[in-house]
Amino acid sequence: MWLDTKEWLQYTKGANMGDLTQNFDLEEYACKCGCGVADIKQELAVKVQQVRDLVGRSITINSGVRCARHNGNIGASETSSHIGGWAADLGYKGSGERYQLLNAAFQIFDRVGIAKNFIHVDVDANKTAGVVWIYS
Numbered sequence: 001m002w003l004d005t006k007e008w009l010q011y012t013k014g015a016n017m018g019d020l021t022q023n024f025d026l027e028e029y030a031c032k033c034g035c036g037v038a039d040i041k042q043e044l045a046v047k048v049q050q051v052r053d054l055v056g057r058s059i060t061i062n063s064g065v066r067c068a069r070h071n072g073n074i075g076a077s078e079t080s081s082h083i084g085g086w087a088a089d090l091g092y093k094g095s096g097e098r099y100q101l102l103n104a105a106f107q108i109f110d111r112v113g114i115a116k117n118f119i120h121v122d123v124d125a126n127k128t129a130g131v132v133w134i135y136s
């Protein structure tokens with residue numbers, strides 16, 4: 001799964017659209033507060049791209065990396081995987097897109113959270129694998 005640096009650069013720079021992976025720019029994963037923090041983990045970005053490849057349409061990153069302050073400001077858990085760049089919230093609209101996104105996410109990720117307008121996915125090895133949770 002892991003690419004060496006040369007392979008990673010080819011994966012990212014050989015692509016035709018995004019500057020991080022084929023369809024995503026690093027900016028899309030940057031902290032939404034505007035602080036500039038954008039240290040997203042490679043493993044996550046590669047897997048999100050794989051989900052995007054499976055669904056075959058654009059996906060909005062509602063939240064990628066978060067600085068601790070922004071994470072606190074939005075009331076998220078202090079142990080959120082977003083802080084370390086291990087997580088992304090993938091936006092969707094409606095039950096059809098939810099189905100597509102979940103179907104793809106379950107093939108790629110083993111930690112999935114379901115919210116009304118996004119699917120959380122992460123690669124946080126310090127948390128339990130093989131889980132799905134629902135945001136109430």
Ligand SMILES: [Zn+2]
Nearest residue numbers: 031033035067
């Ligand atoms: Zn921030």
